[in-house]
Amino acid sequence: MKVLKFGGTSVGSAKNINKVINILNKYAQKDTIACVVSAIGGITDKLLLAGKLAQNKDVNFKDTFNTIKNIHFDIINELNPDNNNSILEYVETKLSELENLLNGIYLINELSPKTSDKLVSFGELLSSFIIAETMKNRKLSAERKNSQDIIITNSDFTKAEVNYSITNTNIESYFKTANHKVTILPGFISNSQSGEQTTLGRGGSDFTAAIIAAALKVEQLEIWTDVSGMFTTNPKLVKQAYPIDKISYQEAMELSHFGAKVLYPPTVQPVLDLDIPIHIKNTMKPDAVGTVISNDKTNSTSPVKGISNIGNISLLTLQGSGMIGIPGFSKRLFETLSQEKINIILITQASSEHSICLGVEQKDAEMAKSAVDTAFENEIALNKIDPIIIESNLSIIALVGDNMKNHQGISGKMFSTLGKNNINIRAIAQGASEKNISAVIAESDVKKALNTLHEQFFESKTKQLNVFITGVGNVGERLVEQIKQQRKYLKENLKINLRVIGLANSRTMVFNEDGIDLKNWKEQVANGEKATLEGFFEKTKSLNLRNSIFVDVTANKDVAGLYANYLRQSIGVVACNKIACSSDYENYKLLKRLSLKYNAPYLFETNVGAGLPIIDTLNNLIASGDKITSIQAVLSGSLNFVFNNFNDSTKFYDVVKQAAAEGYTEPDPRIDLSGVDVARKILILARESGVKMNLEDISNASFLSDSGLKSNSVDDFYQTLIDDENHYQNLFASAKTNNCQLKYVAQFNEGKANVGLQEIPEGHPFYNLEGKDNIVMFYTQRYPEQPMIIKGAGAGADVTASGLFADIIRIGND
Template identity: 80%
Template sequence: MKVLKFGGTSVGSSKNINNVINILENYGKSDTVVCVVSAVGGITDKLLLAGNQALNKDHNFLETYEDIVSKHFDLIKELNPSDSKTILGYVEERLRGLKSLLEGIYLINELSPKTSDKLVSYGELLSSFIIAETMKNRGLSANRKNSQELIITNSNFSKAEVDYSITNENIKDYFKTVQEDITILPGFISKSKIGEITTLGRGGSDFTAAIVAAALDVDQLEIWTDVSGMFTTNPKLVKQAYPIDKISYQEAMELSHFGAKVLYPPTVQPVLSLNIPIHIKNTLEPEAVGTIISNDETNSTAPVKGISNISNIALLTLEGSGMVGIPGFSKRLFETLSQEKINIIMITQASSEHSICLAIEAQDAEAAKVAIDAVFENEIELNKIDPIIIETGLSIIALVGDNMKNHQGISGKMFSSLGKNNINIRAIAQGASEKNITAVIGEKDVKKALNTLHEQFFEAQNKQINVFITGVGNVGERLVEQIKQQKKYLKDNLKIKLRIVGLSNSRRMIFDEHGLDLKNWKADLADSQEASLQGFFQNVKALNLRNSIFVDVTANKEISELYAQYLRESIAVVACNKIACSSDFENYKLLKRLSLKYNAPFLFETNVGAGLPIIDTLNNLVASGDKVNSIQAVLSGSLNFVFNNFNDSTKFYDIVKQAGAEGYTEPDPRIDLSGVDVARKILILARESGVEMNLEDIENSSFLSESGQKSGSVDDFYETLIQDEAHYQALYASAKANNSQLKYVAKFDNGKASVGLQEIPEGHPFYNLEGSDNIVMFYTERYPTNPMIIKGAGAGADVTASGLFADIIRLGND
């Protein structure tokens, strides 16, 4: 004999019911089948809605009732197009009884638990009758038995307790006489010993099936639903979630208790002692393996089996110095909630006995507060304890696994990964059995938390990185293309799943939490919403994705002023923009502090030397205990390109124009040629060396003509280059006469810094610096005479983009 249960979705449409009938027909060919069915999908909610509408004198209860009628009549006609009169007649009669009940609730203005049980029982009674009669019409050997005649309970309406001694005998006696191959039973419903209609709680159809399976001692109980088993976590929130092949009874109960909807928690109890396996199957994919729940010792030894969550949680806190060392507070607290029929989901108490925290359903929070404050009224008046504190907008997440107790560091991994993603934990509980670790977090963080934990414990150390890029001009475009090109390599070799979730230029911005399609990103961006700096930040914040990185590929001051907001949300910042790190020293230090406080890395390698590892090398020197004495450097690839190509047979204007066309200068070349850009770079290196300094402290000897320095616009500046050609030729002629090369040099020595054009003699390390190359020489206590030298391309879109990419990858490897 086989016992199967089909849930509301499985019987939610004629198509799905046909799938159920096909499954039952196949099973019935070789074995006797007991099939427990839920109400048609959504009907129980509609019954409760209609009841509450009637209770509240809302005439819409009749409209809701008509929806229920229509749903059932449509199903009957679709399932039995040629012979539906008999079924329709019975169902119509039952629905008239439902209408009378609703009208009674409306008239007497009462909806007691007893009446509510009678109300919701219509769902299963109707669905089971329709399915059984449809099967008979198709010539199958099937019959329906009303579960209320088999399952006997007490009178605890809405969640009745089963009298197993009577129930088991009823079930055994009935099935000894069954002649049909298939018996259909309505789930969820039962009767008390005095004949009153009761129910087994929402999800109780699973429980009905387990009661029957245990009474008949079958080989296996099958629970058919709309998913292919119990998943590692909620697949609606975590795309990477997958079905668990095998799981223990205890693990299944823990996951179900903490919100896994596939299984009603009490279901396990009747079959546990008999070691009857429960097989979770998918009605829509009958061939899928599903999940087997048992005590099979061959179950996987993985420490964590699943992650679950319960939403709409309130946290109650009872605290006060008057509780310390005084027996009885907990007893009174729990008794009060028990009397109010309020279920406690989680408990945690400080070892100091100064406070007790309880997690309950948010809908019960106000009633709990009123009751608890009344019970402890005297202690509150004497200031021994505080009035109960309620926090709402919370959710519980739980890590579940039988083998967690055998593995050290599970809780450490859990909490550190949540902390890195700015997920605040309000309360923690862990049972002595160590089968679950539970935490209360904000409802808004649930999706991020589940994805973070799933990645940590189930995805073979793959790390998903979510990137948001502002500025997709020359450098930004190259960065997007490099990411597109390397995605597969990063996943296969570095276990990094990198996706661009947001893009923005000065006009438009686009977002997709599942990752943008990089094949058509330019066209998609052109068709997207209007851009705004604050709007971009708000979108990044609202998406609330784990391992988020904001990448600034601009030279925009306003964008740099938003870094603090990103860091406070634990969103890492990767900046090509030099303005923030060369701004007022206090702002620079603030960003550093926020980065540490919120565990949000702030990387800006491309601020100096584009893709060269200059800042990283300097940081490693300082971190290892070395001390920087002086720095000499050529830090402008733009200026190096200009002076390497300028001579007495060229014009300075033409070379500057060429540098701009090839992407070596900013759109406003004065930023590069004024020396401000180089000053910012040496300032950043000085600060990273540990020196407090501001931009105005740096001596800047400009080589520009006086009119060039005073130019009011980019066009005016270019005009001065033409007019003052003689000035620039004179600079070249002087260097040539001295057998030297013109280089724009940055120096830092003994706490002072300067930048300016210099004539570099032959034999100096800077003399043969070609193209747009940069060079930095670090003189330190470990490198006092022969400096550490870093040299290479220091400008250009590709190398700058690769420097940004390297920072992103560095974060992915953290």
């Protein structure tokens, strides 16, 4: 004997009912089946709506009735196109009874619990009859048995209590004599001992199935629904969630209490008492393994079995110094809420006894506050306690697992994981059994929290990074292409799942919460919405994804001005834009502090030396206790390119134009050639060395002509290069005469810094610096005579993009 239960979605359409019949037919080849069915999906809600409308004298109840009628007729005609007269005749009779009942409710303007039970019973009576008769039409051995004939209760309407003595005898007696393979039974409905129609309350169809399974002492109860078992967390919010093969009753109950709607715990108590396993199966995917719920704890190896949540929570706080050491406050508080029939979902109390926090459904919050404030009005008037404080728009998330108590650090890992993603915890509760750790958080953070915790506890240590890139021009384009090329490698070898969520240029921007398809990203950006800096930030913020990283591939001051906003949202910042780090010292330090406070990485390796590990090396020296005494460097790949290619047979204008065309200079070459760019770089290195310094503190001996320095536009500047060719030729001639090379050098020594063009003699480490290379020499207490030297390409789209990419990967490896 097998007992199967099919929920409303499983019987919600003719297509799904056919799936149910196929499953029953397959099972019937080997066993006798008791099949409990719910009402057709959505019908119970429509019945209650029609009753409410009728009670309120709203004639629209007739429209709702007609919708109910048409749904049933459509399903009958689709299931039985050629032989449906007898089915239609019964259904029409029942629908006529339903219509008369609704008219009666309308006339007397009343909907009592007793009438409500009668009203909602039509759903299961109709669905069970349609399914049974359809099976018989198909020559299958099936019969319907009205559960009202065998399940007997008291007269507590809408949530009747079962008389198990009579009910179990009825069930055993019926199935001893039943001679067909499949018995279809309507779930949820029952009769009182006085013969009145009753219902079993929430989860009533599961309850019906559990009652029958317990009475018949079957080996297993199967509950068929529209999901493939109980998942590690909500699969609608976490795409990586997967079904749990085996789980204990206690774990299932905890998960169900905290939002996993596959099972309503009180309804399965009859099978739990007899240790009968429950198998959750998927009607749409009958071959899926599903989840087995049992008392077999030998299969429970993972410390955390699932993560669940309850939404629409309000947190009530009763606090005051008058509570300390005074017995009875908690008792009065709970009694007050109990009298108002307000369910308490979570309780936590400070050991100081100064406050008690309660989690309740948001819809009950104001009623609870009014009741409690009234009950404690005397203490409030005497300032012994404060009026109840309500915090709304909250949610409870919970880690569940029987084995959590045997593993140290679960709660620490939970809270640190949430903290790293800027998810604020308003309250914490953990039972003494340690099977559940609950935290109250903002409703808006639920998706991020579930994904973050699922990644931490259930995924094979793969870290998802969600990247938002603004500035997809020359360098930005190379970065996106590098990401596209390396995504598979990162996932397989570094366990980093790198997704590009947002892209923007100066005109348009595009977002995809599931990750932008990088095969045609340019077309998507071109067809995106109008771009604004604030709009890009607000969209990144509103998506609220874990491990979010904002990547700035611009030289825009306004973009740099938004870094603080991103960091305050725990969104990491990776930037090749030097403006922020070379801005006012207080702003530089603010960004550093925000990075630490909100656990949001702020990396800018490409600010100095493009892809060279200059800043990283400097930071490692400082972190290891070394101290920088001086720095000598050639930090401009563009200027090095220019002076390596400029000679007495070339034009300075032509060389600068070539450097710009090959992407070695900023769009405005004055930034490079004026020395401002180099000054910013040595400033950043000085600051990273621990020195307080601003840009104006750096001496800049520019080599540009006066007219070049005073130019008002890029075009004007280029014209000055043509006009002042002799000025630049004289610089080259002087260096050639002295057998030197022209290099634009940055120096930092004893707290002071300067930049300027120098004639470098033969034999100096800078002399043979080729192409667009950079070189940095760090003199430190540990390297006082022979400096630590870092040398390599310091400009170019590919190496700058690779530097940005390296910073992103560094965040992923943290």
